Amino acid sequence: MSTTAIFGAGVMGETLVSGLIRSGREPGDLVVTGRTPDKVNALAQRYGVRALSNAEAADLADTLVLCVKPQDMTGLLDELRDHVAPGNTVISLAAGITTELLESRLPEGTSVVRVMPNTPALVDQGMAGISPGRHCTEEHLAEAEALLSSCGKVVRLAEKHLDAVTAISGSGPAYIFYVVEAMIEAGVVLGLPRATSTELVVQTLYGAATMLRETGEHPTVLREQVSSPGGTTVAALRQLDDHKVRAAFVTAIEAAAARSKQLASGQG
Numbered sequence: 001m002s003t004t005a006i007f008g009a010g011v012m013g014e015t016l017v018s019g020l021i022r023s024g025r026e027p028g029d030l031v032v033t034g035r036t037p038d039k040v041n042a043l044a045q046r047y048g049v050r051a052l053s054n055a056e057a058a059d060l061a062d063t064l065v066l067c068v069k070p071q072d073m074t075g076l077l078d079e080l081r082d083h084v085a086p087g088n089t090v091i092s093l094a095a096g097i098t099t100e101l102l103e104s105r106l107p108e109g110t111s112v113v114r115v116m117p118n119t120p121a122l123v124d125q126g127m128a129g130i131s132p133g134r135h136c137t138e139e140h141l142a143e144a145e146a147l148l149s150s151c152g153k154v155v156r157l158a159e160k161h162l163d164a165v166t167a168i169s170g171s172g173p174a175y176i177f178y179v180v181e182a183m184i185e186a187g188v189v190l191g192l193p194r195a196t197s198t199e200l201v202v203q204t205l206y207g208a209a210t211m212l213r214e215t216g217e218h219p220t221v222l223r224e225q226v227s228s229p230g231g232t233t234v235a236a237l238r239q240l241d242d243h244k245v246r247a248a249f250v251t252a253i254e255a256a257a258a259r260s261k262q263l264a265s266g267q268g
């Protein structure tokens with residue numbers, strides 16, 4: 001069996017390790033690296049995988065998954081350059097970092113895949129977009145697809161769309177949690193106990209998401225089913241429109257995509 005090395009024992013590094021193990025990968029086939037020894041050793045112990053240095057992990061691995069912040073990427077690539085062998089696949093999860101930048105700092109001909117996952121992968125409900133680099137074959141792309149499929153859905157896209165994917169599904173869970181926080185707070189304002197308000201909101205979100213996925217109906221149709229003429233829902237939605245919430249979402253998501261593009265140019 002081939003060895004997969006996860007570079008960066010943070011949120012996404014741990015999400016991937018846990019997803020791969022849940023999907024049946026042998027912990028012995030996985031290695032992790034990190035910058036803070038306590039952190040990487042704790043992760044290694046939790047999942048029964050090996051903790052190695054970046055150079056040792058790169059020497060051993062067939063597949064290298066780069067899970068560091070965009071601002072730390074060039075430093076990591078400089079450490080890895082002399083340890084990447086022909087035939088290795090390098091998969092980057094970093095927002096904004098282009099396959100062109102990755103290829104320019106790795107040995108000529110290295111197969112690179114750019115991926116944008118999201119945190120629901122931790123509960124096997126991830127959504128990832130993947131794009132091939134210049135030297136990436138169908139086999140390499142399928143390998144990245146299989147890796148991400150272990151903890152959710154995967155779509156293949158042209159790299160020009162990855163900043164939009166980052167802004168929609170990469171950052172998306174945070175927007176949803178933000179809305180959830182606001183709704184819970186509203187319940188408390190109306191006098192509900194916080195725990196009850198939280199249960200109502202979380203189940204409503206889960207139910208609405210399940211309806212969207214299982215009925216395949218357009219969200220407008222589902223929204224209109226809830227909106228009785230002259231009723232409570234339209235009274236609330238009118239306030240959201242008056243406060244330009246829809247426009248605010250579009251502007252916010254445009255800002256996320258612009259920031260993703262900016263990260264590519266190394267602006268920290």
Ligand SMILES: NC(=O)C1=CN([C@@H]2O[C@H](COP(=O)(O)OP(=O)(O)OC[C@H]3O[C@@H](n4cnc5c(N)ncnc54)[C@H](OP(=O)(O)O)[C@@H]3O)[C@@H](O)[C@H]2O)C=CC1
Nearest residue numbers: 008009010011012034035036067068069070072094095117
């Ligand atoms: N969090 C998210 O929702 C998503 C994140 N991403 C992308 O995933 C990447 C990782 O993000 P996230 O997991 O949130 O970040 P974290 O900060 O949680 O994890 C990054 C880890 O990388 C470690 N690190 C930094 N430099 C090195 C190095 N040279 N060698 C080894 N390890 C190193 C850090 O160590 P230390 O602890 O010492 O700082 C840290 O533990 C980012 O590029 C981000 O854009 C993509 C999609 C979603």
Ligand SMILES: O=C(O)[C@@H]1CCC=N1
Nearest residue numbers: 094095166170171172
């Ligand atoms: O906020 C970020 O930059 C990362 C990328 C997508 C989600 N989190």
